[in-house]
Amino acid sequence: MSYRQQAQPYQQADGPARAPADESDDEEALVNEYREQTQYDEDGMVDLDRATSLGAASQQDIQAQLQAAATPLEFQATLDTKFASYDNYCSLFHFILNSDGPVDLEMPNYYWAWEVIDEFIYQFNSFCSYRQRVALRNENAEEIQLLRENPNTWGCYSVLNVLYSLIQRSAISEQLAAAKRGEDASLYAGEYGNRPLYKMLGYFSIIGLLRVHCLLGDFSLALKTLDDIELNNKKGMFARHTTAHITTYYYIGFSYMMMRRYADAIRMFSHILVYISRTKNFQKNSQFDTNAKTVDQMHVLIAISVAFQPTRLDDTIHTALREKYGEQFNRMQRGGPDSIPIFEELFRAACPKFISPTPPDFDNPEVNIDPVEHQVTIFMAEVRNNMWSPTVRSYLKLYTTMDLKKLAGFLEVEPEKLRHWLLVNKQRSRQVKWNGGGLLDGTVENLSDLDYAMEGDLIHISESKTGRRLVEWYLRNLQRTY
Template identity: 40%
Template structure:
């Protein structure tokens, strides 16, 4: 998963001046790095996916921690002759080089532009040439993830115009196509189309393909690179459209992937979390609360059960951060749409521990409640971007927060519209039938106003799903017959299985502890 820090808190820029201070020589290649690139090159040529994965996930991180904690890796020119000046390998090496730079240091504007050029060259090779290699899904996912992250990072960087130097402004004018939003979307869409991944997934449903069963790998001697990049690009498109605030288009891009089933996206933990986080957030913003709750619940339960297996992973901190953000989003969803029956007991107990008190206050819909909605949304939302280039003629101002403020404003406007509906829900939960006049009297409004409120309740508790069907989010629904309101309340199904499973695990723990105690 790409590094994801706020650039206000980013490390100091790594430029040519402090390279010399730290003694960094881009042309010096330690023996361990020489051995790393030679072996990685050999394994890629031999299509040894297991060894490539080990070197990519473990060796690269180990060498980075040991030798390049505060400096970049050796330049691609310094290692090229060890790998026969192979163009594709050099492009892959530079992709890793820039990713390390973004994660450990803060790139200059020139380095951001160079990284864009490298991605363009690498993607052109994959799209327009025969790439006869197999790469691990983790690496292919990281390529798409990092590509979108660097686009997001560039937009945030460019939007902070106030303190830009003259040289930076000249570069921004000169390279105005670098990290252009249309270029980013076009590459991701090109991968989807050129890989024929949508058709492959359709054929798989008919039993004519084995894409998911093989995790996207080609065991007949071919390449998995284009197909898997096409697959992960659908997730990348969802993420980009969420950053732009176009949630409907984002969800449409993900439609070919059935997220109710296991798939290639679940084979990489970073891909799995990113997919569900953005899918759930997009549904939240489109008022499809039930769908968002259902998917957040499944993902949080999965992380709860498996996070101990990722403790040594470089993505562990990001897993924990996204876990906390999804709990905050789940708290928002359940406050706007109380559907606790959709939440597993384990997730519910964690949620109550983290946000129980705040969720109770959020039900009041006063100024304090709106402040909590604001706080949780600001903490858990993606880092929205303004993709358009700045106007260099105007007085230079920062506009990096504009997109976030707009999305926050739209969200809080929706929350305020729910304020009146909370009173309706309270009364409907008490009665099975009640006359319009009586409810109007209780709510201190006249009957025409009450009818408007009830219509509004119907509207706000229903949404349009991806198939164009109207779905209900209501825990309490009703219909009106002859001025009588008839309430239809969905009764939660009691689940005893989770409770007994937790008690069994506790009992086994006690028995194991007792077995370890030696009686004197």
């Protein structure tokens, strides 16, 4: 990559940190416990192309860059500042990854590794979205020229290269896999993996890959990156940092939802939302606004998932949905044309800010595809395919056997069109459900509240186990209400 300018340390705008360290006694105990139980090496990292060495810099300068790397960039930062920030990240990561042997650096605080990876990806996401807007508007010739001359700044390849390189250097995947097998993870740690700086950066880079691949729209690969992380391990490093915990489950749940694995999406969202509601763990830190927004987004996403896949919810989640999105939730569950704008509005509010893996075409702005609009189009196609599911389900619940033509008359559609829809809907009710192991693994199960079979023009309807559980849950809630 071309080096636009010599990377120099710079001061980012003052402001609350996105994820500060928790200095409580409880957290200190968790830190000490973690240091005793985890260890994380590997060789063969691809060199970073754009970087300058910090080897000649003073220890004070290096510590300043460590602090700056985890400090949020000012929201209204200029384009030059965004370029300078990228240069400094490249310089810092080059020093950490490409020095002769592991560098002897102390992290500013225990949670610095998460903060720097979080801010690095946040700035990458923001820059890509900004560049896309500039290209689509095609108004500012000076900015367009500057962006055209620096296509690799905050490039997708560069960001992925950093994350994968940190994972390789720290051998975090090998050590996590060894720990899952019950082996001593320290046996797989080389000279890099034994250093807290490397093993913590490597660990949170795995979470970073989940996030980046999801932003790029590759949801299968996003889930694949977490194969070596045990989600049920309450002592896992990601679970010890509230923002990392929330972020991990948000992107896992969203990836499942976009893969039409609604039961798994609901399971992931439910887990973290119940945890948050019972611990109130995110309310007393400087990232309150960010965490609260993500929690609100997950409430929206679980409402969407339940509209596709009716499921019993925890009472606290069900109450929150009724309070925040009562009418919208009801309209989505009823289905029909009136639900379409509600689905689109809520999806736009809750989805990540998707990005394109390549820079936009500044010379032909009309050919650029907005990545957010692209994902909205994909999602809305699924909404339209399932638009009549609640209506059909409400009719089928009234019968044990029903004539296809009679049901088509109720719905005012052609019988053959209805037959096609019923077959597709039955197939989609069979989803892969995660039962442990890799997040892409699972068994195929019928997750609909109704099951039916077609014999000629006759539809034979039966209530599934899922349906019986839903009825029992509904009756319990009805008794509490009255």
